[in-house]
Amino acid sequence: MTRFLSIAATEMLILRRNRWLLMATIIMLLFALALTFAGSAPTGSVGVDMLTVSVTSMTTLSVYLAPLLALMISFDAIAGEAERGSLSLLLSYPAGRGEILLGKFAAHLAALAFAMTIGFGSAGAIAAWFGGAGPESLMALARLIGTSILLGAVFLALGYLVSALSRSATAAAGLSAGLWLVFVVLYDLGLLGAVVMDASGDFTRSIFPWLMVANPADAFRVWNISASDGVAMASGMVGAAQALPVWAAPLSLILWPLLAFALARAAFKRVEP
């Protein structure tokens, strides 16, 4: 336990020292504030409070930003140490590989959670102050923060996986960028193309929603949208979310971090420094 904690504490120190924590928090804050103010126009016409509109905009933002920030910290975790020659040294100490990976994960996730909570939280507070908020929109904000942290956890673990499989930190960075592109952009484009090609509509009705929630980024979107009528109304994305049972998106987003971490752990086990 002390080993796990000392690795986590050291990783946290590194994130603070190289200003990653500060930069990530500022990025989250700026984007969230910008979206909240820019997106406040349609409040009256849709008939929801300003916080709901703000949460809707921030949901779209988080789909892109949470995976990106997570991958930015995690790609270096194993490949970077291997490149510096410190991985073999670290592994010659009594700490197990699982302990090392979990320690890094805890610190990275805490940093991500901090940036998300400050960024979304303050933007939400400002929206609530200027445009009003209700219990439902506050709940939507809390859900946005929680699910963003889960989404971040998925991509932290995927980053470790890529880092364990890469020979160098540069290769890990490249693979991470590819991973982000596939999960966040290309997957959706592919699904969209399939829906357009689907003449009979069978695919669109029965398979498409499941394929969508199989991707953690889309599961995140569906969870946030389907759980709140206001957000769904504001985003105009009601159809796809309603075709699925309520538990589908949360289940996907909760299983993904566990699955990705297990994969990363297995890949790390095979690394010979």
Place this chain on the structure above:
Amino acid sequence: MTDSVLTIDSVRKDRGKTTVLDDVSLRVAPGERVALLGHNGAGKSTLIKLILGLTPLTDGQIRVADAKPGSAVARRTTAYLPEAVSFHPALTGREQLRLFARLDGQKADVAGLLDRVGLGDAMDRRIGAYSKGMRQRLGLAQVLLGNPKVALLDEPTSGLDPISRQDLYTIIDELAAGGTAVLIASHALTEVEAQTDRIAILRKGIKVADDTLANLSARAGLPTRLRIRATGEHAEQIAQATGGTRINGAAVEILCPPDRKMEELRRVAAMGDVVADIEMTPPRLEDLYRHYAKEGAQ
């Protein structure tokens, strides 16, 4: 047999179709300093990684303090200094060493250790600003954590200036004096000569020698070089009398096998005035190393 703390028995390691190590056996007793020599790719680093349990054995057995490599006991009792190690540039030397001390699970005087390796003034500076030699010293400081039973040092002097090397060997001597078995993989032959008790030589994954320097020289039968400086014009006369070769106007060089060295010296001494000086060069580690590393290569 039981008195060695590091026991390597008929170890074999294959990587794909190539055999990196073949039937290598080596024992290191507590307090013993053993040099592991070999060309690049001879298998030194692979052997160290096998001892650390970082890569699996193909065949044979390794015991570290009577435990399996990579087991909790083995890891707690083994200290390791990787070749050209680097650390996270954002941490300070003190923070990095504190992490290692906590991972080791023992109370340690982190500042005292850093002082001992000569990083007393730099311990609160970031490692990113350290020179290569300073990083190597930091690596050495973590070797000293928690009184290891076995210390594995991979090219510990690479990138160090001569004074730092001397400091490093002083610390290694102290370690060994405290009962640590020290295995040093090295290219720096001349240093190892004075600083180790025994020398093992690896050639293409096979151990070709494992003995004290004196025994290795005797077995190799490498000649001792005698250089005789003549007074006046007597060089030619000495060359003819001894059967040596003239190397310049006033000196003659004789190569004689170890067992005939004293006989040759007496003969030269008997020549009297014509000899101004004798310089004797026993075979150096370089010669030995070349002898054993090439033996059977043809």
